[in-house]
Amino acid sequence: MASQDSLSFPRPPSDPRADEERNRRTVAEFLRLEASGGLLLLIAAAVALVLANSPLDDTYADVRDHHLAIPALGLDLSVGHWASDGLLAVFFFVAGIELKRELVAGELRRPATAVLPVVAAIGGMAVPALISVAVNGVGGGDQGGWAVPMATDIAFALGVLAVVGRRLPSALRVFLLTLAVVDDLIAIIVIAIFFTSGLDLWALAGAVAGLVLFHLLHHRGVRGWHGAWYVYVPLALAIWVLMANSGIHATIAGVAMGMLLRSVPGPLEKQSPAERVGHLVHPYSAGIAVPLFALFAAGVPVSGDTLSSLVSEPEPLGAALGLLLGKTIGVFGTTYLVARFTRARLSPTLRWPDVFGGALLAGIGFTVSLLITELSFADTPALEEQVKAAVLAGSLCAALIASAVLLARGRRQPRAADDGGGGGEGGAPAGQGTSAPSR
Structure with missing residues (x-):
């Protein structure tokens, strides 16, 4: 009699639908990883730079500047603006969800x-912002780009941290995420106040009415996103169209809807609606919306004149110095002063070198900085390209220096853990902890 090991059993036939569903979930989980989102963003930016500086540059520009109009909705946008005004609203929707979750x-x-x-x-x-204003004031530059270096790119910064900071305390990620969320909130307010022109009150009233209806349906009536997508998706599109026609930047609609989602689970819920919807939408934001925006926003022709403008022209110089030096000085300096002279404390597992690396990461101002550049210099295309190049250069330098600092810090982390970790200046009151030695 043959042994069981020698018997050959036929394998069950593969179910194509099950395989397709399994593959789809695998891709979605991959896109949810922060490192993956940052990697896709970097690849899209690199492709844009290659296309803009290759024999295909005219074709790239023609595609980016080609207009797609929907007259019935009052929309006439170029492909690049569809990406920045439309697709980027998905990114801000996810940012709004994250902000609401952090607040609640x-x-x-x-x-x-x-x-x-x-x-x-x-x-x-x-x-x-002060550095940008000062540089442009001394150099006689256009002060319209003062807000360009203010923003931190959540996806890119957390993506770099996920790659180089795996051995660092998780409190650093929480610190950086909280910083980036507040940063996004202020950037949203800046966009809404300073980059709004030709306000249409009727369209704005319609957008507000749509948001009120969105809130009522979500909190009192129609539950769930999967089961009621046919209600929420058309409503969300209507709100976005009305916001775009109001004169306020359309991405504000995404933030508003994200913050309206309930972030606390109900009595019979394992997850809150915000968590479920954020988990569902995040892959589309990280894998489609942000990379496509980068593909059309980061295509800057790099020439000798463009590179020389980084040090010779005040507008790009102010943007680059604002991101690289301003962010580091602002984040690290403010944190140190507040911890030194108040009762505020760092997490017990954090050290000042960790905070310094996080401050450098905050200088990655990719997505929102490019968006503000487009809004600030829309009437001066040559200057817009120079400032975009400065944003890319400043963000790249910040990412490289931060990676070096955090990798060096990570190599010392095992010894810190062996020494007991967790003490030191981060966990001590401000008056005492700042004198402890940093590792």
Whole structure:
């Protein structure tokens, strides 16, 4: 009699639909990884730079500037603006969900733990703006781009941290995420206030009415996103169209809808609607919306004149210095001063070298900085290209220096853990901890 090991059993036939569903979930999970989102963003930016500096540059520009109009909706946008005004609204929708979650159930809910990253975000936006204003004031440049170096790119910064900071304390990611969320909130306010022109009150009233209906349906009536997508998706599109026609940048609609989602699970829910929807939409934001925006926004012709403008022209110089120096000084300096002279504390597992690396990461101002550049210099295409090149250069330098600092810090992390970790200046009161030796 043959042994069981020698018997050959036929394999069950493969179910193509099950395989397709399994593959789809695998891709979605991959796109949810922060490192993957940052990698796709970097690849898209690299492709844009290659196309803009190759024999295909005219074709690339023609595609980016080709207009796609929907007259019935009052929309006439170029492909590039469809990406920045339309697709990027998905990114801001996810950012709004994250902001609401942090305000309700995350770090921003507890003032004692939120104060340092919050003031770090404020300092990290004020100092770059002041540097930009100062450089342009001395050099006689256009002050319209003062807000360009204010923003931190969540996807890119957290993507770099996920790659180089795996051995670092998780508190650094929480610190950086909280900082980036507050940073995004301030950037959204700046966009809404300073980059709104020709306000159409009727369209704005319609958008607000749509948001009220969105809130009522979500909190009192229609539940779930999967089961009621045919209600929420058309409503979301209507809100976006009305916001775009109001004169306020259309991405504000995404933020508003994200923040309207309920972030606390109900009595019979395992997950809150915000968590479920964020988990569902995040792959489309990280894998489609942000990379496509980068593909059309980062295509800057790089020439000798463009590179020389980084040091010779005040507008690009102010943007680059604001991101590289302003963010680092603003985030690290504000955090240190507040921890030194108040009762605010770092997480017990954080050290000042960790915070310094995080401050450098905050200088990656890719997505929102490019968006603000487009809004600031829309009437001067040559200057817009120079400032975009400065944003790319400043973000790249910040990412490389931050990676070096955090990798060096990570190599020392095992010894810190062996020494007991967790003490030191981060966990001590401000007056005592700042004198402890940093590792």
